[in-house]
Amino acid sequence: MLSRRLIVCLDVKGGRVVKGVQFEGLRDVGDPVALALRYEEEGADEVTFLDISASAEERETLWDLVQRTAERLFIPLTVGGGVRTVDDVGRALRAGADKVSINSAAVATPELLTGCAERFGAQCVVASIDAKREGDRYRVYTHGGRRPTDLDAVAWAKECVRRGAGEVLLTSIDRDGARTGYDLELTRAVADVVDVPVIASGGAGRAEHVRDALTLGGADAALVAGILHDGLTTVGALKTLLRDSGLPIRSTS
């Protein structure tokens, strides 16, 4: 049976892993290659690099970083952030990414998803959607959650899949960093209408939240970041609880 996945996300900038600290900007927390390898060793099923570089100079370090990681990491690596064209996706894949997540650029140019799927295959095209609750609906935001669009998240997810996305990475802006649990209604609403895997993101505070995203939310995978980086829990502890809840989880022992 296909296992449910635990995906570890690392924010990278200028070739380093960084962490946002309230009112203080970004803090350097380590070497992406070393951290990715450590999470593989602990049992993570995949690693995602989200590039939050602000400048082209900083972004140039990403491809080198992806290559150095791919040469040593033997689990799937997804790269997202700042991908705008089919050529950008090709470059990320050649550098060593297995999948590329596309967010703002897909909203601006939906044909980009189709172009990438036709050239590289749907399995490496991840539609990344940032959504914010408004009443009983969810509005899609772009540019790191700063810019509202006219799109409804559930309809947009369907559209992304129709255009060729092989996975949907769904982030709740309301829950991101709040550690109060994933937005289960949002996750379920999207998982119910698309036929590709849905990755729940935003809100993990403890293992039960991850379990709920995979059971009540119907997600195939859950993205986890802060609670691991801050040492509040471990990949092993999360997977133990998921397994004990009866979910199919890859064993690494």
Next chain:
Amino acid sequence: MRVTLFDYGAGNLHSLAKALTTAPDVEVRVQEDPLRALDTDVLVLPGVGAFGSAAARLAPGREAMRKALDAGLPCLGICLGMQLLFEESDEGAGAGLGYFQGRVTRLAARHVPQIGWNDVEEDAALESAKLASVYYAHSFVCRAMEPREVVGWTTHEGDRFPASVRRGKVLGVQFHPEKSSRVGVRFLQAFLKEVAP
């Protein structure tokens, strides 16, 4: 040992190349010309891309490659590379190598592509490495005509398909060993050891 990856120009070969070099005395080469790719001790058909474009790249060397495999050249086909060892695919036009009889068709499941870790049942691909959960990322599967050549099975939502096929020193795997962590790297090492000339 010279191990050559036939590059159809579609994507990431870094992880696969590095995983193969973890075996002793291995020199990995990447070759875009299908005829030149045959000047090797072990041929690897990697797993990224679409059937139609890969078959087109393969076409000028297809007959020579088929003959080399029939003559005993060890070969590992991964994902799309496994599919190229079969005859034809619903994914795209063009001919595969036809080393294995059968057609490549779409997974019969609600959730396609299958992306993630799944188990291999009845695993008999290699003597010295046993498979546990391995990583898949695919929409198509190989419907092998000859059941004896299937050396492992996987099930996705009710569709049971060959995880691996083998005849002699030619092995095709639908999963990605280079993305299957320690289990997969050990599998690659064991394959090279088993087929090494």
